[in-house]
Amino acid sequence: MAVPEPTPEPAATTAASSPLSTVWTVASLLGTALTSTVKHYTVGAHAPTWTLKTSIMTNIIRHKSGIDLASRQKNPPKTADDILRLAVETRTATEKMIAKDADKLEDGVVKVVDVDVKKRELGGLLAELSAQEDGTRKLKAEWLAHASLLDGTKRLSDKVILSTHGGAHVRCSPATHRAMHTEMSGATGCLVFSVDYRLSPEVVFPASLLDAVHAYFYLTEDLKIPPSQILVEGDSAGGHLALQLLMYLRDAGLPQVGGGLLLSPWVDMSSSFASWDENRLIDYLALDDPHDPLRPSRLYLTGTDSSKEASYRDLLTHPYVSPSLAPLSSLSSLPPLLIQGAGLECLRDEDTVLARRLRKAGNEQVTHQVWMDGVHVFQLLQADRAGKEAMKSLAEWVERTYGSAEAGAGEWKQKPLELLKAERNARIARVGHLATSKPAAPHGFKWEKTVERLADVGVKKEGAIEAAKQAADEANAVADEMAQSEVYRPVRA
Structure with a gap:
């Protein structure tokens, strides 16, 4: 975001x-x-x-x-x-400007926790960083639940959502995304575990992935949550990080999670596709100027060292950095994925390319939804209209893919529920009540869903890299059901 x-x-x-x-x-x-x-x-x-x-x-x-x-x-x-x-x-x-005070959060309860970053011998991309850990570092995260899950109004799911927030890898935190995560928790019946991973330029790729992996271990080892009951979610750069986590678990031979929820994922750090030009004056994103001293992709990949131009360009096509451009072999063998994008956002094309190429790589359960009146991470910015409908659709996808959100087996729930209920009671003692949201005003719209092939993807007139041109050509060559998207258009009710 x-x-x-x-x-x-x-x-x-x-x-x-x-x-x-x-x-x-x-x-x-x-x-x-x-x-x-x-x-x-x-x-x-x-x-x-x-x-x-x-x-x-x-x-x-x-x-x-x-x-x-x-x-x-x-x-x-x-x-x-x-x-x-x-x-x-x-x-x-x-x-x-945008962080939500936990005591003022409407409909939700938050409990901040520390996660031990234990000494481990991780392999592959994280081998060097993992070797530098001494077992003393703490990683902040927070448990969040819709209040209805704590008082029994709604049934608690046996799934948990491991969330990595957006913010271009350089800003934001779990606190900036609390309202969206509260809506998500209420819609799905899931507790949300949101990771306060390290940001750039203080650290560079793949340090944030290491943090996400340790959050995974906290859930699977400390709380004994079966990996199949974990859904990894992220928006924008958080969607990028969520996909990285799925790729790393596969490559490291670790038990894979149940699936991924990717909201407007930022999956082409070269910003090469044509929707950047087409939607620039409608969307609000500003990530792609090559002459920006604070360009987020540079800070993420090379930090404050402006002399590493060659390293920066090489990293742009790394499969974990720009998954939409990755070889098909790097996109295979992933769990079910929901990709929610928007028709008016600058990332529209890279998400379309990703969805088609994931299917071409052999992943059968990839759902691509495009909300035509949405901008980047509209689930947060347009929360009362298209965002609310998209959250309902996300919950329906979860139920359709994994079953209804009914209380299931799992002693793991006891610890986070105790923490959240204690925090709810402490908050009531502090401020006297839990804030609740007002019912949304009627807006007179509904969203009609069609299943169709979106227009072929192009690249920018200037500045597109060759790998993006090849990925666009490959995505455009995908035929039939592998190219289809669920398209949601607003109409007067």
Whole structure:
């Protein structure tokens, strides 16, 4: 998930940060966004479900990202320390804007826990990083449940969702995704275990994968949860990390989880596909400028070392880095997957390519859903309309694939339930009640589902790498059912 980048001006431009200047900047930003919003809102044939708030928010995020990018390019960071400082300041500001206070979370209960990163001898991609661990590090995570699962209003599933949040690998946290995870927990009947994995540029690929693997071990070894009862979920960069985890478990010969839930997964770090150009002025993402000193893919792959251009380009086509471009052999033998994407997002094409090539690699249970009025991670940004419908569809897919969300065998539930119920009671003691959401206002839309082949995928006119062109050609050659997607279009009810 990409979010506003409120990057401070460099020291050389401190004068521009006076109160009067700040007011003027905000007013200008709102004016530009509103002008663009009016144009978008009045011609919104693709997105009739958009509220004025959705239009304003997407435009503000997009324009603010553009302003911040121009500032960075005009006054680029000069040292690695400058890059790190700007990245951390951006992350901190983002967290302050969108993180949900646990005591104010509507309908959900959260309990933060520490996970021991035990000394292990992991192989393959994680061998070197694993050897550096001394068994003393702690990994933060949080258990989350919809309140209805704690009071018995809804039945608790025997599945658990292991979640890796989005944020372009450089920002966000479990706290920024609590509202979406609460909705997911209520829809599926599952407890959610959300991992606060390490971010870049402080660490680089594949450090976050190591954290995800240790979260898996916490569930399977410490809590004794059968791997088949774990569903790995992630949005955007978190969807990328979730898919990495599935690939690593396969490659390391570890017991595979039950399946994956990938929401707008970011699976082409070269940003080569044509939907980047087609949806740039509708979606809010800003990840693909090759001249951005804080380009997330660079921070993720090479950190603050701007001299590693050759390493960066080589890593862009690593199967774990850009799965949509990976050889088919790297995409085979994976568990059931649900990929939920959006018709108006910049990642639309790479997710389409991934779904088709996963099927071509021999994975029979790959469901690709496209919500035509959605932007990137619309399940969070458009939560009251398309997002809510998509969450219902996700829950239906889980039930269809694994059975109904009924209480099943498993002593593992006792520990997280005790933690969550104790936290619920402590929260009531602190603030007097659990916040509950208001019923969503009627919006007069429904989403009609068709099963069809989406248009063939192209690549950008400028900047596309050869591996993406080959992947697009291969995806376009996929025929019949292997090329089909579930397409959801909004219509007046």
